[in-house]
């Protein structure tokens with residue numbers, strides 16, 4: 334019996350996966366099917382991302398009441414495919430709806446980091462945008478964008494539920510742009526949107 338020190342079962346299974354992967358890859362590349370599949374799958378993922386936004390159910394201050402109203406029966410955000418979830422690991426939108434104190438900066442960044450990619454952030458209300466009534470206060474950040482990149486700003490004190498629903502709609506338009514534009518145009522596409530600025 335020859336013992337050359339190789340673990341053939343592990344070696345062979347890895348080789349098999351690599352070989353099959355390489356052959357399939359080459360065949361797909363040669364026929365351009367890989368590009369077509371890539372574009373198609375990208376479009377499907379992009380469509381499913383924007384058609385099912387999962388904001389984190391996080392209430393910070395009075396703007397959170399408008400968030401609650403947006404989710405309740407009168408405005409019913411679920412009609413617009415906005416589903417509030419209580420775990421950051423199930424969410425793709427961080428909706429910041431109040432002032433971020435310096436003490437709360439670390440926990441909110443931790444929540445953001447626990448959310449899977451791709452993810453977006455909406456700053457709702459003056460407090461989340463700039464500190465609002467607490468602007469330049471000793472213990473409040475001058476906007477959540479000092480610690481987390483913001484995609485959509487919704488000004489107001491507080492913004493109405495309709496404005497929040499409009500914010501989700503603008504976020505959808507941004508997701509379409511990011512998913513369909515070539516890499517070169519990405520900085521332009523990923524610019525933050527300000528509600529009421531058009």
Ligand code: SF4
Pocket residue numbers: 394395396397430431432457458459460461465466489490491492
């Ligand atoms: S923006 Fe106005 S309504 Fe919203 S949390 Fe700040 S003080 Fe409250």
